[in-house]
Amino acid sequence: MTLALSEQTVIVTGGARGLGAAIATAFAREGAKVAINYRNSRGEAETLAESLGDRAKAFHADIRDSEAVRRMVSDVTNTLGAPTTLVHNALTDFSFNGDQRPKLDQLSWEAMTAQLDTAVKGALNLIQSARPAMAAARFGRIITIGTNLFQNPVVPYHDYTAAKGALLSLTRTAAAELGPLGITVNMVSGGLLRTTQASSATPDAVFDLIAASTPLRRVTTPEEAADAVLFFASPWARAVTGQNLIVDGGLVFG
Template identity: 50%
Template structure:
């Protein structure tokens, strides 16, 4: 399923799931753009960009002006429009199991923080991507969600609420942009083994989830990336407004 001649932006892609997605798209012939936020991530982003023969661009997806500069820099470098957008960037968050904030301790500020990156970030990147998609005559938006919306096996309140909002945004975006040959879908992951966000997940949580999952294991970032490639490519051209859950069968829809 070749993606030759396509250009993809993956937000938050200097490591972890984002980098796995960038590598999977690149393996199918797609040119990719590595995006990162923290200055401390610059070495990893540069290394990733070098390995994928591309560029790494620092930008905060919550800042519209920085997102516009990101798209401008990509256009200047590649001299062609971005045709695939993967909204993967995650605000600071740790899947720390019993150490999470509960309803007794969580605040609206915690919700705002997650909504800012997840929902506002996706809005900013989508708006900047539209001229690129229209120039190309097509576009693919893939938003990264979570199976916790359907099955909050661990009730991470703020993170799950933000991803639930992103699922609604996926549906409305698909409905609005479909007539322009622009699709918008979501790939929802379960607990992944292992990313920075899940590094503090206790082993017993991994074991608990694996034991009730039909495949009897926790999936990897590389496995989730396969579903992103499907939605990005020709085989997924008639799919829009859809959510695929990649979690080994824990959630069945």
């Protein structure tokens, strides 16, 4: 079974700003119903939902809280319909500036668990809450957001990269288990995006260096990464699961 993008109901975690907002906008452009999840950014989420029209709505939930996620999925189902598609984009507070990130001798385990709770626990909460409806429909699309730092760990983002690495593992094990139910699970891994709130602290010199190092000679935008997410949700990716697609202009080859 496949569903066109216009037939899907999509939850985008961390969907109020940055890449999440670009993903929500891309799905809305294709006619999908879009649930914009937020934790603190209520105003931005509601403004975005209003701009996207009647088929988009903002929903509050801390994705680290399993009960809050269950309520959100129930609210989405009652308002927009049962979710067919999950995009796990939410990122705990983080600034992409290598000069300001702790190196190993300064890194606390609490910083690691903060990233793991959002990336991995959040994904688990979403999957567990949405799985029954997806299994009943024999259709589901789950897309997680990773990083090209797996292949090119040039900055000391130890906590962020480790959590995303764990999320990639969960993406693949979930793909193996959920495939027989008609549910695919894939990851889109961007590089540094120009520009999101998280990357706004990145010095211009770093953006220029990355652009010069890519075959395309430019830095990837949130809108370009969002279109790759659409691919995994689309009928064209119906035979693709457990994969990690790197979208960074060719900076690294995975």
